[in-house]
Amino acid sequence: MATDGRPARPNDHAWYTALLARCDGVTPVATAVVHPCDALSLGAAVEAAQLKLIDPILVGPEAKIRQAAEEAGLDISGYRLEPVAHSHAAAARAVALVREGQAGLVMKGALHTDELMHEVVADDTGLRTERRISHVFLMDVPDFGRPLLITDAAINIAPDLETKRDIVQNAIDLARVMRIEQPKVAILSAVETVNPKLQSTIDAAALCKMADRGQIAGGVLDGPLAFDNAISKEAAAEKGIVSPVAGAADILVAPDLVSGNILAKQLTFIAHADAAGVVLGARIPIILTSRADAERTRIASCAVAVLMSRQDMLAVKPAIR
Template sequence: MSDAEMIENRTFDEIEVGDVASVSRTLSQRDIALFALVSGDVNPAHLDADYAAGDMFRRVIAHGMWGGGLISAVLGTELPGPGTIYLNQSLRFVRPVGIGDTITAEVKVVEKRADKGIVLLDCRCTNQDGQDVIIGQAEVKAPREKVRRPRIALPDIRLSDHDNYHRLIAAAASDRPIATAVAHPCSPAALTAAIEAAEALLIEPLLVGPEAKIRKAAAEAGKDISAYRIIPADHSHDAAAKAVALIQAGEARLLMKGSLHTDELMGAVVARATGLRTERRISHAYLMDVPGHPRPLIITDAAINIAPTLEEKADIIRNAIDLAHVIEIEEPRVAILSAVETVNPAMQSTLDAAALCKMADRGQITGGLLDGPLAFDNAISEAAAKEKGIVSPVAGKAEILVVPDIEAGNMLAKQLTFLGGADAAGVVLGARVPIILTSRADSLRTRLASCAVAVLLARAATKAAPGVAAGAAA
């Protein structure tokens, strides 16, 4: 092994007064989260950007003990190194450390005590501007025996920080929130989702449902709804119909599911005479934020189309590409999923994938790069695609995953959510307006992200067709 792959100490006899060692590291939000995880220190001055700097994405003040940890790393790995016993330290934190700061921790031997093998070291941490952030002294017992061994690889720890969702919500928030018909918000969870989205400056909720039930839900949730308009309805089916009617009348530009079944809401949406149909097939998409994955994933369709035909899959892809454009993916890579990556006449999903790719070649599907059939691993992992010899601009880099049917989509989304720690913001596309689907199990972050996606879609539709109801087909 090379010297860089080995770790070696300096014994007491090898150490001389004046010896110096150092390490440097740049502080990230991940470092702060890991420190909180290990220490239990959830001081908002370290973790809450709103508390520390007034802006979620501005500089965050970090705990000085992170810098103290760097000093410990120098002592334990460099000078004296493996076998060192930490006896005492006195550190003074003279300047805060913020995200993006590069800190250099240096230790210098100032005294040796031969009788007990003790070494005193001056400790200093400086930032990228050469300013002191920590100064002090450490007392250690240096090893007597030589140690040289391979460095131990650090464990791969995944943190579900969901920065993509935070940025999405921040981009959608506005002092002009979008009027949103909320169908039957008659449970504390459904009502809370709508009110929290309003408090985040995303939507202006119009609460449609039995007034007594809405007020009861508000009381149970501890939410003040005095500022919001209530449109009375007799029951959940009536609430769905009246919510859709608000869209038809131009009083609302988004539709949001409350505490009614999805099929009740969609029944009102697809009603031929009074619904919100367009020439485009209606489909569902999850915008997924998967910890550790470098890009967002759009999974479609996991909630609306049970066993879509080839023609319906083409519209599902068009809807997903439109969503990708709204979240600023200019030319999304679309992977059409199957169990294999070759065309098999016995597997309809592979035949559909091949046909859809040819449709894209002929200009029938535009705005994205399509490839398929691709197995899931080949769609998201460049290493897996390379191992199988797949040469494609999509393989390993997909941003849109098109599943063969609702069962595959539902299972894939829930596996990523419950095993991979992903968040899934749900939205229905292809209707005259975006439709927000939330679940009682969703976190606040997911509920807000679902609303944020719909808000961005509505704004994009208004820009594309001024004077036309947001989300309407051109």
């Protein structure tokens, strides 16, 4: 719904267009596309290549990739193909391509997320840094007036306080890449007061104090905040909440994966939001999309990952452990 109660109008995709415009002139990033063995994932990789966002390396069973290309009418003759036996091997090889310096991004194809992430987080051969890996949705909601970042809706099921610290920092880093200079971060719960019986409120209070002490940098935090208080100044005023974040949040930090996932999908399917999703905290950004995602979502996710890969901030992350 729009803020005045009217049904949300269909998205005019202006944010999506502006996002792609920011990538004009950027050198395409070599991207290991993991197991692109269906028309959706292979088509997204080809379109992103045609838009000069990525230079795809197609990693998977060669016969299946070529069959998918033939069935979808896609010409993949100009792209490098790394043949492996199956999806698990494709995930392992994609990670190896990054470690060897041959790829700067990883893009999920037609395989389960946990199969890809198992290789990404492997202790000896993966792409981990000292920071916990997390997922961020960047969403453009019609009639809302500004993009919203929602985290974590895809990776961390029930994050503890330490994990939430990294979830928040990852989202702040992405917001700054997206030119939100000092993002306002709302730590969500069901209420806006600290309740010892509700762990999400305790975590919210602790995260705010961690930001005060410099353990989280680059953003302004407040919480706990209920969703309405985070995005509506009117709702915050009715509750008497005085805060630079209430009613003005750029980042919404969900208490767990289920609530974050529901929120993001409601905005997509009911409010007609455009979305982009990326995994952060690894050595490189990971383009992690769902098979249910629209083509626009897949391309927007590539664009966001490309912009992140070109930032010096990635160079200062700790080395692989």
